Amino acid sequence: MKASRVAWLFLAPALLVLAVFFLLPVLVALALSFTDYDLYALADLHNLRFVALGNYWVLLHRPQFWAALGHTFYFVGMGVPLSLAASLGAALLLHSPLARCKAFFRTALFAPVVTTAVATAVVWRYLFNTKYGWANHLLGMFGIHPVDWLGDPHWAMPTIILFAVWKNFGYNMIILLAGLQAVPAELYEAACIDGASAWRQFRHITLPMLGPTLLMVAILTVSGYFQLFAEPYVMTEGGPLESTTSVLYLMYEDGFQWWNLGVATAEAFVLFLVMFAVTAAMLRLSRKAVA
């Protein structure tokens, strides 16, 4: 009894901070999402109306929201596997006993993660410029017609995905590299004696041993990629034809540009539910795979 009270006392500061800076804002936001808080309400609270689930209802009937959700899923669906593959590939290369100048390459591949998105976006915008960019110049050498990377609604999202993968793969690479280094060398030696090929070693030793790390990295990447914002914000401003507008981008516009905080918080909670469902499904699937 006494011990538990002391335990609570020790926990109290952390709980207090969590309550004030996390729980309370979330609850207020939830309450806000049931109102039509906007500019008029900011001017005079009498203009604030309780609309219950009205914001959610309107959201579900709004084509822009579904389009934004579609773009977000497209980004996650394409971006996460690509990002994981790039991270794993880079980690394997760096881990290979044949690799030279490891420290240099590790730093070089990690550099995009710590560079600001704004600075890199400027460079990427030039690289993918329709007329003067190197990307089209390179394609031109193979006789391929120039692609309007950032101006064509069909190509803008793939370009954003490429940018995001390049920008982010270094982070996961470091985590996976640490995972690779933790795999006991004896397993590979034993496999070598048994005559296993490099592919079979990768398939039956590396992947299973990396399993938990990969799952954690995948979940972190999925939840990070669902919150797509900075890339379209600095590269395309959500365009062309709103083809790179993600849910978070829509929320930013509704909330901070137009001050429709009621609608914006509703969007935030819908996005939260979607992310929760997807990551929960991932956890369950992985547990099934293990069992």
Added chain:
Amino acid sequence: MGMASGRGAWLRWVSITVALCLAGCGPRHGDTLVFWTFGPEGEAVASLLPDFERTHPGIHVEVQQLPLSAAHQKLLTAIAGGTTPDMAQLGNTWLPELVELHALAPLRQHVDATQTVVAPDYFTSIWATNISGGQLYGIPWYVDTRLLFYRSDLLKQAGFDAPPRDWSEWRRMLAALSHPERKVYGILLPTNEYEQLLSLALQQPAPLLRDDDSRGNFESAGFRRALAFYVDTFRLQQAPAVTNVEVGNPWDEFGRGVYAFYFSGPWNVAEFRKRLPASEQGDWATASLPGPDGPGAGLAGGASLVVFRASKHQREAWALVEYLSQPKVQQRFYQLTGDMPPRRSSWNSPLLQNDAAMHAFRDQLERVKPTPAVPEWERIAVMMQQVAARAVAGELTVDQAAAEMDRQADIILAKRRSLLEARQ
């Protein structure tokens, strides 16, 4: 023991925290005037202030420069948190919003009592953008409108001696100057900027909103005519369907003749002078906008000086507004920034009068029209352009696009409608 010293430390921390808070949130120095500027104007105004502070020894002005991209958010947050500055530079499309929030101090009685700020000297439509519900909330600081930059040499080669006067002439020139097979176009109209279509729409007699500005009026014959002209320019391949993010360097492309016309604003006068080589400086000029049948109206843009209602330095703030409104100071401001003065008498400076590129602006400013004075306007304009871009891409016909704009405008204005009904 542990308990006692713990409490002592606790008290000490509390007192330190309280002291820090008081230091941070305490009243500012009595006669400091906080002035928010957005964009490059902040630097220019800083060099105008020493003269003001010399003539007003009791007032110290603190200019706080904020980036334009963060301006709107910053203003609303300040209003919500009750931390507004004493005065600010404010784009005139944001004025109705801040008036709705009761954030701005009315200025009529100051204007009535002064000799310096003379209302009739200001361009009429620009002055009008500062009036809301019959009350005056801002004094125009600089003006902005969009018109045509054109390559006079290319026009001459194609057999045109003067810039277009009306739409049909403009269309003929665009047709003669466009060679899409060589990637050469008549005009550059970035598809994510609403000012161009809006300027064409303001040339029409029909208002953009109807029913006391509570519903969209985009299906009016006038707006559809403007939209059709805009969309046709792309369909006839007289303008490339690109956004300003993709264009990269419009000045260089204009110099190389990729575009014969560029629909843009006054800051580009300085940009073209800086970026084009001396040999090409004689080849470009500006022209006021052609209308459907003769000279057309333009967009009444720009920024005003506003004083916040919560400011405790109303008189001092007004003194600075008066100082910055003097024609002499406005002329110096123009020299520093290239921002055009809002007063006719300020245009009597040789700097402006001897500058051929500015004549078209002077002419256009007599024919500008304000946009609807509702807080939702900017959102509606952005929406209008997004739908127009879909029409340009061929997803919608002109009539479908106009109907879609009205539908979305009505959704955006729903709250305004219900408040108007409740007030009646």
